[in-house]
Amino acid sequence: MHSEPSADPIDELTAANIADWVDGYTMLSEIALAFTIEQTLAAAERHPGSAIVECGVWRGGCSTAMLLAQRAAFGRVVSPVWMLDSFEGLPPADDPDGPLAKTWQADTESPGHYDNCAASLAEVQAGLDRFGFKDGDVVLVPGWFSETVSETAARLEEGGIALLRLDGDWYESTKTCLAGLEPHVKNEGVVLIDDYYAWDGCARAVHEYLATNDLAYRIRSMPDFSGAYIEKRAARTDPDRV
Numbered sequence: 001m002h003s004e005p006s007a008d009p010i011d012e013l014t015a016a017n018i019a020d021w022v023d024g025y026t027m028l029s030e031i032a033l034a035f036t037i038e039q040t041l042a043a044a045e046r047h048p049g050s051a052i053v054e055c056g057v058w059r060g061g062c063s064t065a066m067l068l069a070q071r072a073a074f075g076r077v078v079s080p081v082w083m084l085d086s087f088e089g090l091p092p093a094d095d096p097d098g099p100l101a102k103t104w105q106a107d108t109e110s111p112g113h114y115d116n117c118a119a120s121l122a123e124v125q126a127g128l129d130r131f132g133f134k135d136g137d138v139v140l141v142p143g144w145f146s147e148t149v150s151e152t153a154a155r156l157e158e159g160g161i162a163l164l165r166l167d168g169d170w171y172e173s174t175k176t177c178l179a180g181l182e183p184h185v186k187n188e189g190v191v192l193i194d195d196y197y198a199w200d201g202c203a204r205a206v207h208e209y210l211a212t213n214d215l216a217y218r219i220r221s222m223p224d225f226s227g228a229y230i231e232k233r234a235a236r237t238d239p240d241r242v
């Protein structure tokens, strides 16, 4: 049995090393990566053993940073990181994703196209293998969200989710992951929404989910507006806390 984990703060050098190790494996900005690490450690401390789930991992750099940060702060991976992806890139953008999404996807020559965000399972596994994580620290879930999310939700029902990170870009992808996984996020858990500002479809899916389920969660902006997040609280009960 382990005692309750408490995170040692990560010093600047360790944070810089993590950012270096995942350079080229993630599209996150430096600020977004630092924020994600901070949220990961707080989530793992709050709900040790509950999963950290990233939906849309591309080359796996952000998930890897969430693992490395735990190792640096706790001496081990306290909350396993689940990585869901098609490992074939994005599905086609659809009308709710907006005109910019369709134009971006059609422009295959643009440097920001990243081959439609495709990275293979073997490539992601090789990236993880650099760090020798233990069995159970990482769970790879290949396949389209529409085919993997319900089974993943069932597997996570008991332990719950400490932090859910949504980075599937499009309306349908975000909607599927929110509907299937958000109910398993622990109270006081966090949902990071990478594409809230980037793509209309993601914002649509978030607003729709909150409205349909009558949820009063506040949508907060990441420090550099590179994404949004929700701190899950059923109701505001503390007058001194917003």
Ligand SMILES: C[S@@+](CC[C@H](N)C(=O)[O-])C[C@H]1O[C@@H](n2cnc3c(N)ncnc32)[C@H](O)[C@@H]1O
Pocket: 025, 026, 027, 028, 055, 056, 057, 058, 059, 060, 061, 062, 063, 084, 085, 086, 087, 088, 089, 090, 091, 117, 118, 119, 143, 144, 145, 146, 167, 168, 169, 170, 172, 173
């Ligand atoms: C922008 S990339 C993710 C970036 C990554 N989190 C990072 O750290 O840079 C979007 C990812 O979502 C995945 N994706 C989007 N929609 C999906 C779906 N419906 N099913 C499975 N994977 C999906 C794509 O394969 C791609 O790897």
